Amino acid sequence: MKQVNVNVHQVSRVEGHGNIVLNAKDGKIEELRWEVTESPRLFEAMFRGRYYEDVPHIASRICGICCIAHTTASIQATEAAFGIQPSEQTLLLRRLLYNAEILESHILHILFLAAPDFLGVGSVFPLVETHKDVVVMALRLKKLAYNLAELIAGRKTHPISCIVGGFAKLPDLGELKAIRGRLENALVDLDTTVELFRTLSIPDFNRETEYIALKDPKEYAFISGEIASTDAGIAPLSNYLEVTNEFCVPHSTAKYTKNKRDSYMVGALARFNINHEQLLPRAKRAAKELGLSAPCHNPFMITAAQIVESVHVVQDSLNIIDQILARGLAEEDNTVKVRAGRGIGAVEAPRGILFHDYTYDDNGVLTKANCIIPTNQNHNNIQKDMEGLVPLILSQPEDEIRHTLEMLVRAYDPCISCSAHSLKVTFK
């Protein structure tokens, strides 16, 4: 009689707090749960009654990793409510700033959080001894992303200059030119990252699900477009509630979502599956070298999709900087005219599609807010993946099962603090 009991309290190397529970006896699963135990933050309640210009500043604090995503979604929702169409210059700067966050967040996950699993250690710290060049490269890439964001918005964590209507301060062209060279070098570092990951063995586990991401006919969508689903096609942003269908699960975790099936996936792999044709050439090449081709149904390949996107955003940033250097930057009038109304903002946060939905009164004071967070949309899919994966690995030693399940959770790069609304869990 074989018993398997895996109980990982607070999975490490993920953002926020979540547990894995597995109890099996004689090859039969008795209990298998992905549980989220983050404290409720109640952001929607905090937004209420705030003047519009404070709202993106507060929204940023939902998450320390994807603060630019929350700030951008928040600004877009507010602009939509007020009927503001940002200038071309603002959109270029926003995309450049956004690229910095995608790069920073992906590098953090690929090289600091996921890589130790593949290299058989418990954190990045022992790698300082064994793989010093990789650690130094990881810190270099992270610092570059940080400095790029700093140049556009004053700071990476909790950006300052990006505001409703535009930018409170414009970057210096000379500094943009200077960082361009570092971005060129980053492409070389990312080649090294591709090489490193090519040599690692990825668990072979495929489970098809519904994939949802923003889609924009003009470009690989991060901060524009409509809602695309591999099952249901394209829907306007105004339909986001029908796509996400949030529901509470009292016995266990955070708010869950589902659309056409039991669950769906958002994030780098969902974006890749939906928008891969719009990747820039160098990113397409990286995908090929990593053996990533669409459609890919292996959640462990999320990390590979993140590497591909890292290449894409660096190349896109080089293109944007060239455009800015050619056209110059002009001081613009950022005056905002408030009006009563509702607006929806949607972006692809590093971990997937993110919605902010605000209603303002005619003084520009927020009266109602709703935020739907990528990680909450993935919780249900993580659960379904575990249910698919565990029967395949149940004969393995308990430690290996635990490790594979932790790797699965980490592959999703969950960002649980973001789960602006999440539940308390009671243990048996």
Added chain:
Amino acid sequence: MKPKVAFFDFTGCEGCQLDALNLEGEELLDLLNAVDIVNFREVKTEREDSYDIAFVEGSITRESEIPRLQKIRNQAKVVVALGACACIGGINCLKNHLPMEDALRIVYGEDAKYYDTIPARPADAVIPVDYYVRGCPPTTAELLKVIKALLLGKKPDIPSYPVCVECKMAGNVCVFERGMTCLGPVIRAGCGAICVTSGRHCWGCRGLVEDPNVDSEKDILQKYGLTVEQVVEKFKIFNTYAEVTK
């Protein structure tokens, strides 16, 4: 023996911990030569129950977090509050304006009964705190400065004057001159006035200076035709806890 350093997160965005990783290659190597990082769940799997210096991030927003924080206090020789949430309660306290039941209902509707939450508070509302690394987020430079001072057994030298001093040094045009409200005159410096330098105003994330010159702030407001209410609204974003407990 190298001192053992532990990082613990309570309720917050975890941005402070992440920024702590924002070191240059050599800085990280130097740091790891000087200390043993024994607890850092965000980036590290192994955990230890024995440590000398504990960095505590986030505010306290659940009953269950209180005994956890007390245990850390009993274990550590030095407790450092890291970031605005731990130092002054921070943004999480915005929900304290509402009765908890109402705040929960706004977010969760009918399912509000499943949630455990208490009014948010800073670490030192629960335990004695030895040092503060302020800001939302704190700067990596200040964090390193505090670690270095602790290793040398010295008191970290953190400014106690208001943001206006650094803002003048940065050569910024005064925010009031630009027709906006600013908290700079009463908020602790140490950030280099980064928000004003980046085109905005001071939001107050480092908390009040020890003896804020409130009359002088009122004079400034009057001079520029602004009201106390406007400033208080801005002040609440990070300092609701100080405002409510006063």
